[in-house]
Amino acid sequence: xxxxxxxxxxxxxxxxxxxxxxxxxxxxxxxxxxxxxxxxxxxxxxxxxxxxxxxxxxxxxxxxxxxxxxxxxxxxxxxxxxxxxxxxxxxxxxxxxxxxxxxxxxxxxxxxxxxxxxxxxxxxxxxxxxxxxxxxxxxxxxxxxxxxxxxxxxxxxxxxxxxxxxxxxxxxxxxxxxxxxxxxxxxxxxxxxxxxxxxxxxxxxxxxxxxxxxxxxxxxxxxxxxxxxxxxxxxxxxxxxxxxxxxxxxxxxxxxxxxxxxxxxxxxxxxxxxxxxxxxxxxxxxxxxxxxxxxxxxxxxxxxxxxxxxxxxxxxxxxxxxxxxxxxxxxxxxxxxxxxxxxxxxxxxxxxxxxxxxxxxxxxxxxxxxxxxxxxxxxxxxxxxxxxxxxxxxxxxxxxxxxxxxxxxxxxxxxxxxxxxxxxxxxxxxxxxxxxxxxxxxxxxxxxxxxxxxxxxxxxxxxxxxxxxxxxxxxxxxxxxxxxxxxxxxxxx
Numbered sequence: 321x322x323x324x325x326x327x328x329x330x331x332x333x334x335x336x337x338x339x340x341x342x343x344x345x346x347x348x349x350x351x352x353x354x355x356x357x358x359x360x361x362x363x364x365x366x367x368x369x370x371x372x373x374x375x376x377x378x379x380x381x382x383x384x385x386x387x388x389x390x391x392x393x394x395x396x397x398x399x400x401x402x403x404x405x406x407x408x409x410x411x412x413x414x415x416x417x418x419x420x421x422x423x424x425x426x427x428x429x430x431x432x433x434x435x436x437x438x439x440x441x442x443x444x445x446x447x448x449x450x451x452x453x454x455x456x457x458x459x460x461x462x463x464x465x466x467x468x469x470x471x472x473x474x475x476x477x478x479x480x481x482x483x484x485x486x487x488x489x490x491x492x493x494x495x496x497x498x499x500x501x502x503x504x505x506x507x508x509x510x511x512x513x514x515x516x517x518x519x520x521x522x523x524x525x526x527x528x529x530x531x532x533x534x535x536x537x538x539x540x541x542x543x544x545x546x547x548x549x550x551x552x553x554x555x556x557x558x559x560x561x562x563x564x565x566x567x568x569x570x571x572x573x574x575x576x577x578x579x580x581x582x583x584x585x586x587x588x589x590x591x592x593x594x595x596x597x598x599x600x601x602x603x604x605x606x607x608x609x610x611x612x613x614x615x616x617x618x619x620x621x622x623x624x625x626x627x628x629x630x631x632x633x634x635x636x637x638x639x640x641x642x643x644x645x646x647x648x649x650x651x652x653x654x655x656x657x658x659x660x661x662x663x664x665x666x667x668x669x670x671x672x673x674x675x676x677x678x679x680x681x682x683x684x685x686x687x688x689x690x691x692x693x694x695x696x697x698x699x700x701x702x703x704x705x706x707x708x709x710x711x712x713x714x715x716x717x718x719x720x721x722x723x724x725x726x727x728x729x730x731x732x733x734x735x736x737x738x739x740x741x742x743x744x745x746x747x748x749x750x751x752x753x754x755x756x757x758x759x760x761x762x763x764x765x766x767x768x769x770x771x772x773x774x775x776x777x778x779x780x781x782x783x784x785x786x787x788x789x790x791x792x793x794x795x796x797x798x799x800x801x802x803x804x805x806x807x808x809x810x811x812x813x
Contacts, residue, residue, distance in 0.1 A: 322390040325381060329458035330389050333381060333431075335725060339555045341428040342458070343435070344465055345721035346735075347421055347561070347744070348451040353477075353712035361442045361449050362405065364711065367482040368438060369399040376459045377434050377486035394434050401433060402486075408443030415756075417444060421452050422559040425721050425746070429456050436486055449713075453485070457723055462612070462701040466735065473708035473715060480711055538658030541631040542691045544608035547601045549592075549730045550692040551751035560745040560755035561719045562762055566736055568770065575773035576642075578649050581700050584741070585609060586648045587769055588698055588732050589634040590641055591761035598757065603637035610694035610728060611652075613659060630655035631694055641765065642772040696730035697722070703735040703742075720744035 325333070332342040352360055372378075379391040408416060420441065429435040435456035442449040455465055468485040544550065566580070573583045589607060596603060611630045632651045635644030701720065708715045719742050720733035729748030734741055743762060745755045752758075 322382075322392045323379075325389040325391060325458065332456070332458040333383075333389070336428065338428055339553050340723075340725055341426070342723050342725060343425075343429055343454045343456045344460065344462060344723055345421075345425050345452065345454045346465070346469060347417075347717075347719045347721055348453075348469070348715055349717040349719075350449050350451070350710060350713040350715055352447050352449065356447075356713070360711075360713075361440050364482070365403055365405045365440050368403045368440075368484050371399075371482070371484045371487035373397060373402075373434060373486045374489055377436055380434055381431055381458065397434065402437055404437065404439045406439055406441045408441060410443055411445045412443050413445060417441065417450060418559045418561070421721060422557045422749070424452055425454070425559065426555050426557045429454060435459055438484070438486075448716075451710075452721075462699055462720065462722070462733065466701050466703050469718070470704045470708065473704075473710055475706050475708060477709050477712050477714065479709065482711065539629075539631045539655045540608060540633050541610075541693055543631070543633065544692040544695045545603060545605045546692060547596060547603075547695070548599060548751045549596075549607075549695045549748075550727060551729055551748060553724055553727070553729055553748045554750035556749035557724075558745075558747040558749040558753055558755045559721060560759040561717075562743045562745075562759040563717065563740045564743070564763065564766055566739055566741050569741055569766070572766075572770050572773045576645050576649065578645065580741075582645070582649050582652060583766075583769065584700060584734055584743075585611070585632070585634065585652065585698055586641070586645045587762050587765035588696070588743075589648060590644055590765035590768070591758055592696060592730070593635075593637055594761045594765075595758045606633045606636055606647075607695040608633050608692075610697045610726070611655075612697070612699045630659055640772070641768045645769060692728070693726045694728050696732060697728055699731070699733045701733065701735050703737045705736075705738065707738045718742055721746055724748060 336342045376391060378394055378397065380394045381389060382392050383389045406420070408420065424439060429437065436459070437454045439452040440449065441452060444450065453469075460468070465485075467490060468488065471488055471490055472483045472485040474481070569583050570580050573580050576582070589609070592607060593603060609632045611632055613630060630652070632648075632655050634651065635647045639647065699720075699722065703718065715737075717740075718735060718737050720735050721744050722731045722733045724731055724746065729751055731746045733744050733746075735744070736742075743759065745758055747755050747758075
């Protein structure tokens with residue numbers, strides 16, 4: 321039975337172009353087990369191809385005239401198309417893998433097939449292998465994608481069962497396909513909710529004075545300075561990664577009375593400012609980060625996007641790292657307070673309205689008349705707390721490789737895994753062909769923040785916030801996992 325595509329998910333389809341594909345991806349790195357034979361990866365590929373996809377991975381989108389867009393069951397599944405096997409030249413270095421990933425990530429998914437693909441990549445130095453997977457953003461958001469990936473792996477090295485992410489049911493992931501009468505009732509209820517949400521959203525925007533051209537406090541969309549990160553997006557992508565120790569990041573945050581997420585935003589802000597300066601870009605105003613916020617209830621793993629966004633003006637261009645941290649903290653708290661004051665429906669509509677307006681402006685050329693939506697996206701997704709295995713192969717890293725959009729040419733997504741925070745950088749290669757320096761500068765910025773932390777003078781108010789503040793009501797992420805299996809890292813926002 322067909323299922324209506326929700327508005328935010330539909331927007332990912334409607335705004336998608338060859339230069340702006342709307343899928344989310346992840347790069348998983350593995351060490352082969354000591355006793356693995358030459359066909360170890362090939363055997364994994366064969367097992368994945370045998371697996372039967374479940375919803376939404378057995379569905380395709382349809383956009384009928386004068387009717388709501390919907391998901392329908394795919395008539396045929398070609399698992400050799402969905403599960404690919406690539407072999408790099410023997411002993412390929414990590415940069416070669418990232419070049420391959422960037423090329424695979426740049427290509428749109430075929431809508432005539434269920435919108436996901438999996439690439440097993442071997443030939444890496446040290447006998448390692450990788451899995452690169454792509455899933456359309458209309459099917460999952462970061463939270464639900466990571467929940468599925470984590471549930472498909474094992475905490476025990478000796479476990480041998482293969483459970484591909486596209487073939488497992490998670491608690492809370494099923495959605496009911498309504499009959500005609502219940503669908504009409506649901507549509508009426510949705511219309512009522514959206515009317516209330518629009519009223520709530522309009523009041524919020526009016527209070528901010530956006531109509532008068534002033535962003536005011538709180539979230540600040542369409543106030544970003546122009547530069548490399550807001551250049552027109554082309555098809556090619558650049559990719560880089562870096563890992564930092566979670567405990568050290570959390571301890572540095574506590575020294576400032578900040579959250580781990582505050583630390584992440586600060587060091588990326590500092591790194592990007594340095595990166596742009598090295599390329600001749602002179603900043604006179606703070607950069608603006610778009611920070612997605614999960615709207616999922618605990619235990620909700622439904623295949624859909626449930627999120628809002630904050631638009632956070634960051635540190636002054638020439639400010640020292642400690643002062644930058646405090647500026648970022650204040651801006652994030654202001655934006656959170658504004659979002660916390662909205663209903664969940666209004667918060668969701670806020671993301672649709674701002675992102676949609678930016679996409680329309682880019683498609684029509686109207687983006688020349690207004691400021692960019694933001695300079696980069698920074699998303700923080702809680703991941704597995706324990707190390708995971710695939711038929712005895714230890715996963716040594718998992719890096720998010722996310723989508724670009726909204727006229728924003730840089731995405732930085734963080735994922736906690738075991739003892740590390742994994743950073744995945746994705747850029748518009750037409751403007752930023754090499755993101756390796758940005759990854760290095762992020763590591764340098766964290767070292768500088770860590771060095772400055774013991775000298776930071778905590779105010780009494782900040783000292784009271786030495787532990788991460790309470791998360792906003794109904795905005796806290798919660799990743800669903802297989803029953804009795806994966807645990808998700810807490811405190812990452």
